[in-house]
Amino acid sequence: MDKIFGFIGAGNMGGALARAAARKLPGSNIVISNRTPEKAAALAEELGARAVSNAEAAVSARYIFLGVKPQMMAALFDEIRPVLDEREEPFVLVSMAAGISEARICELAGRDVPVIRIMPNTPCSVGQGVVLYHMNSLVGEEDARYFLYSMSGAGLFVELAEKLFDAGGAVSGCGPAFVAMFIEALADGGVDCGLPRKTATELAAQTLIGTSKLLMESGKHPGLLKDEVCSPGGSTIEGVLALEDAGFRSAVAGAVIAACSKTKELGK
Ligand SMILES: NC(=O)c1ccc[n+]([C@@H]2O[C@H](COP(=O)([O-])OP(=O)(O)OC[C@H]3O[C@@H](n4cnc5c(N)ncnc54)[C@H](OP(=O)(O)O)[C@@H]3O)[C@@H](O)[C@H]2O)c1
CATH class of the missing domain: 1.10.3730.10 (ProC C-terminal domain-like)
Known part of the structure; x- marks a missing residue:
């Protein structure tokens, strides 16, 4: 089965990463949701992807990108936690939020779940970015490999210990x-x-x-x-x-x- 990439929050960074995914994946494997739905619809049209609700992104995507501002994260989880709780298919949460740890994402999800923490930069929008990443121990090898392949259109992926994210983010x-x-x-x-x-x-x-x-x-x-x-x-x-x-x-x-x-x- 094709693994769906779901982007919740189609702002500057979420949008740049969805465009990066579209360099490697068919648009039919990408779903996009946004608080202002017109923004998701416009991006989905550009990429041949599907604009959906947050709940649908959370229910259908294997990789769920959390592209909202850090201060909006708790409210977003209030919305998608019940959907994630109901899911039988495995999923991976991908957080790009500055300053939010993998442990905090699990806390918001209400349990330990697979989390990939990334710190992208704006040149990802032209495929020349740096993406710092760290995966928690629940991310399986195959999910990790497919993630790195599918997102490689964003630029250079550099694995970094979580404790060095603040330092790495200050540079890239x-x-x-x-x-x-x-x-x-x-x-x-x-x-x-x-x-x-x-x-x-x-x-x-x-x-x-x-x-x-x-x-x-x-x-x-x-x-x-x-x-x-x-x-x-x-x-x-x-x-x-x-x-x-x-x-x-x-x-x-x-x-x-x-x-x-x-x-x-x-x-x-
Ligand atoms: N920009 C960077 O250089 C950069 C670098 C590294 C990491 N990041 C991280 O990337 C994340 C997004 O930052 P950004 O610069 O892309 O911000 P942004 O342009 O403001 O995008 C945030 C998007 O999230 C949407 N949104 C807010 N609440 C939502 C909800 N409950 N459900 C669905 N969509 C929602 C907003 O919708 P509306 O259209 O309604 O406002 C907006 O499109 C942040 O966590 C930030 O720390 C950014």
């Missing part, structure tokens, strides 16, 4: 905001030097993509990639030292540390 979950600021700043410099804005942004963005690819494919340390661009007495080293003067690296590391502590504080 919050990272797109930091990286976007860097691209904007790189382009600002270009504009100040006379480049048209559109060209400057394109150069900056592609330079990030290319450097990242080079780093990942060559396996070289980032410091070495930097050294390779810096000729003695040249322009790049001048720019590198200007960044050092401005505390660039400690500012970026500090942003990650600040984001991580805020996540921990919000999770309390």
